[in-house]
Amino acid sequence: SRGLxxxxxxxxxxxxxxAGGEGLLASVRPEEISIQSAAATTQVPGGEGVNTIxxxxxxxxxxxxxxxxxxxxxxxxxxxxxxxxxxxTAAAEGDELWxxxxxxxxxxxxxxxxxx
Numbered sequence: 394s395r396g397l398x399x400x401x402x403x404x405x406x407x408x409x410x411x412a413g414g415e416g417l418l419a420s421v422r423p424e425e426i427s428i429q430s431a432a433a434t435t436q437v438p439g440g441e442g443v444n445t446i447x448x449x450x451x452x453x454x455x456x457x458x459x460x461x462x463x464x465x466x467x468x469x470x471x472x473x474x475x476x477x478x479x480x481x482t483a484a485a486e487g488d489e490l491w492x493x494x495x496x497x498x499x500x501x502x503x504x505x506x507x508x509x
Contacts, residue, residue: 416504423473425498428462428482431489444499446470446492450484464492 428450437445448466460479462472470492474482484490 418502418504418506420500420502421470421494421498422500423461423471426470426472426492426494428464428472428474428484429491429493430482430484431491434491437491442496444494444496448490448492450486450488450490453479453486464490 431447446466446468448464448468448470450462451465452463454461454463456473458476460474460476462474462479462484464470464472472492
């Protein structure tokens with residue numbers, strides 16, 4: 394069964410509106426997202442309860458102990474990894490990646506919060 398957090402179908406996150414008809418905003422904390430090289434695998438990573446999104450690594454920002462990655466695609470993402478975790482990926486700007494995160498990591502908020 395697929396839930397609100399299952400985004401791989403068309404790389405778009407969709408959710409039903411609230412009872413009052415207000416739209417919802419989906420958010421995932423940057424440290425909840427993992428990356429994997431798309432060139433290193435022939436299969437889409439993930440599994441039950443894991444969201445998988447195809448993306449491109451656009452920008453790498455060294456933040457000391459952490460690295461902040463900007464990913465582009467139909468669903469742009471920001472990822473935070475430790476220096477060691479990032480080094481293990483061997484990813485570089487321009488690389489095609491898979492970004493994965495658990496369905497439970499998706500937080501739904503009223504869309505009106507995005508305007509503030």
